[in-house]
Amino acid sequence: MSATPREPRKDGEATRQRILQAAGELFAAVGYAEASNKAVAAKADVDLASINYHFGSRNGLYLAVLDEARRRFLDIADLQRIVLGEQPATEKLRALVELVVHKAAQSRDNWHLRVLAAEILAPSPHGQAHLQAERPMKLSLLKTLFSEITAIPVDDPALTRCILCVTAPWAMLLIGPRGASGALHEILDMPADAVCTHLYHFALAGLQATGQHHARQQGL
Structure with a gap:
């Protein structure tokens, strides 16, 4: 039975x-x-x-x-939704910056960002490999978006450098507030819209300048 x-x-x-x-x-x-x-x-x-x-x-x-913390900060589904959307590339960049800043502000006083920061600063035996599993897809999506803005081919190493320059401030919003004080805390106390606007214009100007430099090098 x-x-x-x-x-x-x-x-x-x-x-x-x-x-x-x-x-x-x-x-x-x-x-x-x-x-x-x-x-x-x-x-x-x-x-x-x-x-x-x-x-x-x-x-x-x-x-x-780690999965829950990553989902609360920047889930792959969020990135796909923005990058693969129909709006102009510059609006996609703005939407992505807004998402990161608002999630960083909302998560400031709970455990999600602190867990991710702790894993980045002091990697565990299995955590890094787990977090990096989505990295190739995220890099591909960011290269696609930045290629739209700069007109640089997606396989050009310049786009990898762009990713570092643009996303470094986002990483600092994640890592910096952990057990620290000073400028990063001051920034998180500012109106989110002001922070978004500044990061967006800073990133856009850098991407556009890089695209223009690349075009001159190619004789375009």
């Missing part, structure tokens, strides 16, 4: 989210190495078996936390 399939507990997703939240807060506060499953279970008010049931292992839990 076959066993009757056990129905999933109705509170299963709520428990999973509670564990994810507790783990995110602990990983942000003390880092991957110091946040044990026992501490996470105590903070989430669950037993250790619940962590293994929902995430498989401590490493699985950490990767799920």
